[in-house]
Amino acid sequence: MNPSTTPASIPVAARPFEFRLEPRRTALVIIDMQRDFIEPGGFGASLGNDVSHLAAAVGPTRTLLDAWRALAWPIVHTRESHAPDLSDCPPAKRHRGSPKLRIGDAGPMGRLLVRGEPGCDIVPALAPQPGEIVIDKPGKGAFHATPLGAELERLGVRQLVFAGVTTEVCVQTTMREANDRGFECLLVEEATASYFPAFKAATIEMIVAQGGIVGWAAPLASLMTALQPQLAARTASAA
Ligand code: C5J
Numbered sequence: 617m618n619p620s621t622t623p624a625s626i627p628v629a630a631r632p633f634e635f636r637l638e639p640r641r642t643a644l645v646i647i648d649m650q651r652d653f654i655e656p657g658g659f660g661a662s663l664g665n666d667v668s669h670l671a672a673a674v675g676p677t678r679t680l681l682d683a684w685r686a687l688a689w690p691i692v693h694t695r696e697s698h699a700p701d702l703s704d705c706p707p708a709k710r711h712r713g714s715p716k717l718r719i720g721d722a723g724p725m726g727r728l729l730v731r732g733e734p735g736c737d738i739v740p741a742l743a744p745q746p747g748e749i750v751i752d753k754p755g756k757g758a759f760h761a762t763p764l765g766a767e768l769e770r771l772g773v774r775q776l777v778f779a780g781v782t783t784e785v786c787v788q789t790t791m792r793e794a795n796d797r798g799f800e801c802l803l804v805e806e807a808t809a810s811y812f813p814a815f816k817a818a819t820i821e822m823i824v825a826q827g828g829i830v831g832w833a834a835p836l837a838s839l840m841t842a843l844q845p846q847l848a849a850r851t852a853s854a855a
Contacts, residue, residue: 630834647780779807801831
């Protein structure tokens with residue numbers, strides 16, 4: 617699509633009311649789609665979770681990723697991860713509870729949540745491509761102790777479309793951080809998942825309650841329908 621004919625905003629049917637997506641100023645933020653959360657033998661499983669609940673979010677997230685890549689709009693991937701010496705892992709985080717394995721312990725996919733280990737990688741279907749931003753975050757929120765805010769400012773981004781896991785932990789924490797920093801945030805419902813389906817549902821309700829106190833939520837189909845003219849124009853201009 618000729619940039620001069622790109623609309624200033626694209627209406628997306630969402631809750632609690634229409635989200636007006638601003639082309640090129642909206643980044644896709646994919647939270648922690650790492651093997652350590654999604655596959656058996658990782659950090660999520662070490663906490664006693666049924667990791668099979670998270671697989672459902674991979675396909676819808678890939679649909680979003682393909683769309684953002686086709687449109688050449690900004691893409692951010694995050695990884696909850698720690699330095700090999702665990703210097704960025706607060707003892708209060710590492711020693712919480714009584715998991716089978718703790719952060720930094722060796723499991724079947726390497727040391728849990730440690731950068732460079734196989735389990736810390738993003739699942740192959742969603743692997744970052746050159747030019748996409750990858751944020752390693754020691755906390756649950758992606759703004760805490762990371763360059764994410766500076767990267768988004770550099771790109772002139774003011775809206776964030778969210779996918780990833782888990783809905784009520786790192787996705788929600790990051791949405792709340794972003795909301796407090798003045799970003800408009802849209803969560804794509806099928807592209808997020810929790811080990812506890814009831815927590816996912818409750819989180820979506822919390823986000824959209826009180827007139828969108830944290831942001832908006834929309835089904836994947838709403839967003840893809842809204843983006844269709846942009847995607848068709850891209851395909852036509854590439855042909
Ligand atoms: C958790 C995350 N659940 N990515 N991390 O510990 O949500």
